Amino acid sequence: MLAAALLTVATYAAAVELRGDHPDSYVVKRGDTLWDISARFLKKPWLWPEIWQANPQIKNPHLIYPGDVVSLAYLDRVAVQPGARSESPVNAVPLAEIEPFLKDMRIVSDISNLPYVVGLEDGHMRGISGQVVYVRGLEGVAPGQRYLVVRAEKRYRMVERAGMCCDLFQTQDLDARGRAGLDDGTLWSNAVFPSKNTEFLGYELVTQATGTVTRGEVAGIQASTLLLGAEGRDVRAGDRLLPVEAKPYDLQFFPHPPRQQADYGRLTVMSVADHDKFGGTRDVIAISGGAREGIDNGTVFSLWKRGDSVTDKVKDGLDANEDLTLSEHKVRLPDEFAGHAMVFRTFDNVSYALVMSSIKPVRIGDELKHPDAPY
Incomplete structure (x- = not known):
């Protein structure tokens, strides 16, 4: 069965502009994304939802499949001609395409109560894959529990400037204890006295490694033992711990x-x-x-x-x-x-x-x- 879905671009002419070098038609291939396909036709590929959703015949505007033909039926119309549709639909921007560039960072409002690395195997200054580190704050945790080892690297703050051009934003680098030194950060924002218009935005934590608890606090020992996993970066005293997240990122965007x-x-x-x-x-x-x-x-x-x-x-x-x-x-x-x-x-x-x-x-x-x- 052949069904053509005509999408009227003229209605959105003020916002949606076709590229001058757009192709007459394009066959969707495995590995394409909706961003890629839209970028072939539109000057602004982030406006693809307005194109696909403009046609009520498409029940799910995200479902475009390999083999579908996207073409310009007329000067002001885009048509989607379904293909065999024997494969999975293409994604918008899949995680796999951008994951190599992402940094596993997160924002928390407080780090003072997080478990932390207090020492390392053989008195080392840095811990790497296969070594163990010793952690305080994991009382009662059973062996086998997995954790992220994270490092507090920055602290963010905003100073609201009512009636002026722009708010001030302060970024402060943190030391091994997760504290900002007197000479860290941006001078002009450090010099602003705290007031009701000053807001703390959060601590930035960067993932260093993953680890598994191999021994808890037993027999008078006041620190748990954490075995570092096969991948990751160096770990040092002062790094914090968080539970491993099952799904830190969306699968597609x-x-x-x-x-x-x-x-x-x-x-x-x-x-x-x-x-x-x-x-x-x-x-x-x-x-x-x-x-x-x-x-x-x-x-x-x-x-x-x-x-x-x-x-x-x-x-x-x-x-x-x-x-x-x-x-x-x-x-x-x-x-x-x-x-x-x-x-x-x-x-x-x-x-x-x-x-x-x-x-x-x-x-x-x-x-x-x-x-x-x-x-």
Whole structure:
């Protein structure tokens, strides 16, 4: 049986634009994603739900199969001609495609009550695969229990600036005890005195290894023994423990625009995983918003370098080596587009996103906007 599903793009012309170099037709192949297919036809592939869902004949807009033919039936119409459909449907963005680039990070509100590594086998400074480490805080835990060994690496804080351009976001690196030193973090935000408008966003924990309890606290011993698994990074005293999660990530992600638009200056890049300040395509970024801002997995943002504020030396008649520091004498320049990122893990106050594409470096302090934002 041959059934053509015609989707009217003209209705969405203001938001959905066809690529100038789109093919007349495309046969869906195994390994394709809806993002890939949509990117062949649309300038904005994250708008694929508006295309597929525009046709009421498609009961499940996510189900496109290998062998289906996607084609332009007319200048303003897209048709999906079903194939044999003997294989599983293609995914939106499957976990397997992006998992190599993801970092197993999470946000918690408190680390003071988590079990922690107090010592290592043979007095080593670092523990690796196959070695044992000793843990406090696992009283009563039976052998065989598995745990993640995580490291508290950063602490995030927001300072609300009512009536000003942008909120301030502080990222502080933590020491082996999970504490911030006096010289850590960003100076301008460290200097802000706590007030009712200062909010702690959370601690960032990075997974180092997995381990299995082999012996609990018995016979007067005050620490449990944890055997480190076959894979992972080094473990040191001060690392914390969390129960192993059965499903830390979604199996696939359905890209979509944010469900609500945050005020300018509220959503920014707070850190770039494994980098000091800059990143690019397939790097992971931490952003200053989460579930309470309506962000969920699959949310797509555009990334923008905030425009500089410069002195108009021509109008003000200044020499080349002169400058003014008062904000009223500054000219704000336009924001500069850097790329797009998709959220893959969401917590209450912080989310993690993968940079899907970039035309210039993504940096700490970049603004996150609707993916269709023109400026």
